[in-house]
Amino acid sequence: MPPFSTKCQYCFGEMQVERMRCSTCGIAVEGKFEMSPLARLSLEEQELAVDFLKLSGNLKALAADRDVSYPTLRLRLDKVIECISSPIPQEPRRQKNVLDALEEGDITPAQAEEILKNQGNSEEVK
Numbered sequence: 001m002p003p004f005s006t007k008c009q010y011c012f013g014e015m016q017v018e019r020m021r022c023s024t025c026g027i028a029v030e031g032k033f034e035m036s037p038l039a040r041l042s043l044e045e046q047e048l049a050v051d052f053l054k055l056s057g058n059l060k061a062l063a064a065d066r067d068v069s070y071p072t073l074r075l076r077l078d079k080v081i082e083c084i085s086s087p088i089p090q091e092p093r094r095q096k097n098v099l100d101a102l103e104e105g106d107i108t109p110a111q112a113e114e115i116l117k118n119q120g121n122s123e124e125v126k
Contacts, residue, residue: 006040011115012097014040037084042100045080052077 006015017035021028038049048066055061063073095116102112 006035007042007097007101011094011118012101013094014097041080041083045076045083048076049080 007013008015017033019028019030020033038046041049051065052059052062055065059070059073059077063070066073068076098107098112098115101107102109107115
Protein backbone atom coordinates (compact mmCIF):
# COMPACT_ATOMS: atom_id res chain seq x y z
CA MET A 1 0.00 0.00 0.00
CA PRO A 2 1.55 3.33 -1.01
CA PRO A 3 1.84 6.08 1.61
CA PHE A 4 -0.90 8.68 1.49
CA SER A 5 -0.61 12.41 1.28
CA THR A 6 -2.45 14.64 3.70
CA LYS A 7 -2.84 17.28 0.97
CA CYS A 8 -5.90 17.33 -1.25
CA GLN A 9 -4.77 16.78 -4.83
CA TYR A 10 -7.42 19.23 -6.05
CA CYS A 11 -7.09 22.31 -3.82
CA PHE A 12 -4.12 21.39 -1.58
CA GLY A 13 -6.24 21.75 1.55
CA GLU A 14 -5.78 19.41 4.47
CA MET A 15 -7.29 15.94 4.10
CA GLN A 16 -9.11 14.59 7.14
CA VAL A 17 -9.30 11.01 8.36
CA GLU A 18 -12.92 10.02 8.93
CA ARG A 19 -12.92 6.22 8.78
CA MET A 20 -10.65 3.53 10.16
CA ARG A 21 -11.02 -0.22 9.47
CA CYS A 22 -9.28 -3.22 10.98
CA SER A 23 -7.57 -5.20 8.22
CA THR A 24 -7.98 -8.42 10.23
CA CYS A 25 -11.64 -8.51 11.32
CA GLY A 26 -13.13 -5.72 9.17
CA ILE A 27 -14.60 -3.71 12.05
CA ALA A 28 -14.79 -0.03 11.06
CA VAL A 29 -15.03 3.12 13.12
CA GLU A 30 -16.24 6.38 11.60
CA GLY A 31 -15.79 9.89 12.95
CA LYS A 32 -13.28 12.69 12.74
CA PHE A 33 -9.81 11.64 13.82
CA GLU A 34 -6.90 13.94 14.49
CA MET A 35 -3.72 12.91 12.73
CA SER A 36 -0.37 12.87 14.47
CA PRO A 37 2.02 15.73 13.71
CA LEU A 38 4.22 13.34 11.73
CA ALA A 39 1.30 12.26 9.53
CA ARG A 40 0.67 15.91 8.65
CA LEU A 41 4.12 16.20 7.08
CA SER A 42 4.48 15.94 3.32
CA LEU A 43 5.69 12.56 2.05
CA GLU A 44 9.14 14.03 1.44
CA GLU A 45 9.27 15.43 4.97
CA GLN A 46 8.14 12.07 6.40
CA GLU A 47 10.92 10.28 4.52
CA LEU A 48 13.44 12.80 5.84
CA ALA A 49 12.24 12.25 9.43
CA VAL A 50 12.42 8.45 9.05
CA ASP A 51 15.92 8.61 7.53
CA PHE A 52 17.00 10.96 10.33
CA LEU A 53 15.82 8.44 12.93
CA LYS A 54 17.38 5.47 11.12
CA LEU A 55 20.73 7.25 11.23
CA SER A 56 20.32 7.99 14.97
CA GLY A 57 20.09 11.71 14.35
CA ASN A 58 23.50 11.93 12.69
CA LEU A 59 23.14 15.00 10.47
CA LYS A 60 26.51 14.52 8.77
CA ALA A 61 25.61 10.96 7.75
CA LEU A 62 22.14 12.05 6.61
CA ALA A 63 23.58 14.87 4.50
CA ALA A 64 26.02 12.44 2.90
CA ASP A 65 23.28 9.83 2.37
CA ARG A 66 21.06 12.40 0.62
CA ASP A 67 23.99 14.00 -1.23
CA VAL A 68 23.19 17.51 0.04
CA SER A 69 25.18 20.01 2.03
CA TYR A 70 24.83 20.21 5.79
CA PRO A 71 23.21 23.70 5.64
CA THR A 72 20.66 22.47 3.07
CA LEU A 73 19.79 19.50 5.27
CA ARG A 74 19.57 21.72 8.34
CA LEU A 75 17.05 24.00 6.55
CA ARG A 76 14.93 21.00 5.56
CA LEU A 77 14.96 19.64 9.11
CA ASP A 78 14.10 23.07 10.50
CA LYS A 79 11.05 23.09 8.20
CA VAL A 80 10.00 19.68 9.55
CA ILE A 81 10.51 20.82 13.14
CA GLU A 82 8.48 23.97 12.52
CA CYS A 83 5.67 21.95 10.98
CA ILE A 84 5.37 19.49 13.87
CA SER A 85 5.99 22.06 16.62
CA SER A 86 3.24 24.54 16.03
CA PRO A 87 -0.22 23.97 14.64
CA ILE A 88 -0.82 26.08 11.55
CA PRO A 89 -4.34 27.42 10.99
CA GLN A 90 -6.04 25.68 8.03
CA GLU A 91 -6.15 28.60 5.56
CA PRO A 92 -2.50 29.66 5.92
CA ARG A 93 -1.49 25.98 5.74
CA ARG A 94 -3.49 25.53 2.51
CA GLN A 95 -1.86 28.63 1.02
CA LYS A 96 1.55 27.22 1.98
CA ASN A 97 0.66 23.86 0.39
CA VAL A 98 -0.40 25.57 -2.84
CA LEU A 99 2.82 27.60 -2.95
CA ASP A 100 4.88 24.47 -2.23
CA ALA A 101 3.11 22.63 -5.08
CA LEU A 102 3.83 25.57 -7.38
CA GLU A 103 7.50 25.63 -6.35
CA GLU A 104 7.81 21.87 -6.93
CA GLY A 105 6.25 22.21 -10.40
CA ASP A 106 3.15 20.16 -9.53
CA ILE A 107 0.87 22.97 -10.69
CA THR A 108 1.16 25.99 -12.97
CA PRO A 109 1.04 29.62 -11.78
CA ALA A 110 -2.43 29.94 -13.32
CA GLN A 111 -3.65 26.87 -11.40
CA ALA A 112 -2.19 28.22 -8.15
CA GLU A 113 -3.89 31.57 -8.71
CA GLU A 114 -7.23 29.88 -9.39
CA ILE A 115 -6.98 27.66 -6.29
CA LEU A 116 -6.03 30.58 -4.03
CA LYS A 117 -8.74 32.79 -5.50
CA ASN A 118 -11.43 30.16 -4.97
CA GLN A 119 -10.33 28.77 -1.62
CA GLY A 120 -12.52 31.14 0.37
CA ASN A 121 -15.54 30.24 -1.76
CA SER A 122 -15.10 26.48 -1.64
CA GLU A 123 -17.59 24.21 0.07
CA GLU A 124 -16.86 20.81 1.54
CA VAL A 125 -16.87 18.17 -1.19
CA LYS A 126 -18.77 15.00 -0.34
